Amino acid sequence: MLKIPEKTIQRLIIYRKILNDLRYFGETNLFSTKLAKIAGYSPVQVRSDLMVIGYQGSPARGYDIDNLETSIGSFIDAPKGEGIAIVGVGKLGKSMLEYCYWKCPNLSSIELFDVDSKLIGTEVEGIKIHHIDDIEMILSQGNIRVAIITVPPENAQDVAGRLILAGIKGILNYTPVRLKVPEDVFVEEMDMIVPLEKVSFYARQS
Amino acid sequence: MLKIPEKTIQRLIIYRKILNDLRYFGETNLFSTKLAKIAGYSPVQVRSDLMVIGYQGSPARGYDIDNLETSIGSFIDAPKGEGIAIVGVGKLGKSMLEYCYWKCPNLSSIELFDVDSKLIGTEVEGIKIHHIDDIEMILSQGNIRVAIITVPPENAQDVAGRLILAGIKGILNYTPVRLKVPEDVFVEEMDMIVPLEKVSFYARQS
DNA sequence: CTTTGTGAATTCGTTCACAGCA
DNA sequence: TGCTGTGAACGAATTCACAAAG
Numbered sequence: 034m035l036k037i038p039e040k041t042i043q044r045l046i047i048y049r050k051i052l053n054d055l056r057y058f059g060e061t062n063l064f065s066t067k068l069a070k071i072a073g074y075s076p077v078q079v080r081s082d083l084m085v086i087g088y089q090g091s092p093a094r095g096y097d098i099d100n101l102e103t104s105i106g107s108f109i110d111a112p113k114g115e116g117i118a119i120v121g122v123g124k125l126g127k128s129m130l131e132y133c134y135w136k137c138p139n140l141s142s143i144e145l146f147d148v149d150s151k152l153i154g155t156e157v158e159g160i161k162i163h164h165i166d167d168i169e170m171i172l173s174q175g176n177i178r179v180a181i182i183t184v185p186p187e188n189a190q191d192v193a194g195r196l197i198l199a200g201i202k203g204i205l206n207y208t209p210v211r212l213k214v215p216e217d218v219f220v221e222e223m224d225m226i227v228p229l230e231k232v233s234f235y236a237r238q239s
Numbered sequence: 240m241l242k243i244p245e246k247t248i249q250r251l252i253i254y255r256k257i258l259n260d261l262r263y264f265g266e267t268n269l270f271s272t273k274l275a276k277i278a279g280y281s282p283v284q285v286r287s288d289l290m291v292i293g294y295q296g297s298p299a300r301g302y303d304i305d306n307l308e309t310s311i312g313s314f315i316d317a318p319k320g321e322g323i324a325i326v327g328v329g330k331l332g333k334s335m336l337e338y339c340y341w342k343c344p345n346l347s348s349i350e351l352f353d354v355d356s357k358l359i360g361t362e363v364e365g366i367k368i369h370h371i372d373d374i375e376m377i378l379s380q381g382n383i384r385v386a387i388i389t390v391p392p393e394n395a396q397d398v399a400g401r402l403i404l405a406g407i408k409g410i411l412n413y414t415p416v417r418l419k420v421p422e423d424v425f426v427e428e429m430d431m432i433v434p435l436e437k438v439s440f441y442a443r444q445s
Numbered sequence: 446c447t448t449t450g451t452g453a454a455t456t457c458g459t460t461c462a463c464a465g466c467a
Numbered sequence: 468t469g470c471t472g473t474g475a476a477c478g479a480a481t482t483c484a485c486a487a488a489g
Contacts, residue, residue, distance in 0.1 A: 046433050065448080066448085075481080077482055077483075080450065080451090083449095083450095091489075092447070093489045094489095095448070096449095110439075111443055124330055125334040131330065132431050132432070137436075178439070202443075203441055203442025205435060209342075219438055219442055226343060227253065228429065229385070231245065235245075235425040236408035283460055286473090287473080296470085299466085301470070
């Protein structure tokens, strides 16, 4: 499997979002310069990113928005849609759920898990909250490969372990804990304190 | 001003967190190997990061945890503590507030802003929510340089503009909008869909 | 002329290899 | 022998410079 740099993937996702917006406003094509300007990258960067997915533009008309958007989509998206599990239905978990529920067109299913007995069986956005002990049973019957962890730090590693046993291959980790996972599991660190301190640092440098 | 790579800063922040945890468990010193193992980087990486802040370890005892933690702190932290503004007190804004309120020792003040008249004047965690129109007045009298934007996308650019006028130099942007800002303002993109799609992509590759 | 596509050059970040030291 | 500190080597990612095409 050819290794695509994470940064390239991130940018492609951003390009697609921009293309989607532009299409909404009735635009039909654009040049790398314009896309670069909006996205905040250099035009060469944009062109070489698009080379990765093998998309061909024309010097005369640039890139066809509709076409390029679908091309990026078929490169990035899971063909049959993606199912995700959110573990920990506190404020943050609920925020994530709403976000995903309304903003992610490619999501085919969402499962919610918690340990709080007051929450088990209740619904958010029409989705029932399961006990975390049922995680293997429920995940085994869907094809859910991605999970979001929004539990208290002390439970993070335990939850990660269970998720991986249940077949999860990608984790968004909203806890500050550095998770120990097998090599074939992709973890994206979503800790919120690190970027805050980082921004605070650079805000002071200017 | 010497330019320090963002990645180095991020790792330093992570090191500090780990050191803090270890100190809590009564450890007094450690070697780069151990710190690297916990953080998930290479020992050389750790050592060269620490070189950046000019911290000296000893081959015999490695690094003094207490000392190193304060050294990183005085390098990363604002000397007099940092004040932040959170604009948009919805679910996500509240999550951020709680997170910051309890987990950020170096925060000296937090100001909350919204436009919803039902929220103005009410309090969260004992902090009063102001109308966004008062933003310049309130920010001008504290030394707040950092802001978190958790408003609906359509208001993001407008809010960013006001924040910058009010003297903000660092922004955590939780909206999917690519903000246009002057060069001396540092923006960290916190969009939640991009990492989700990214994880989904890599989960499928394995 | 303006744009895309792309090998070459450059910059940036990480790792290697080893000197210096307890 | 273990470790730290660091210049040199390497690798990844971005930009440059220019050929090709309308």
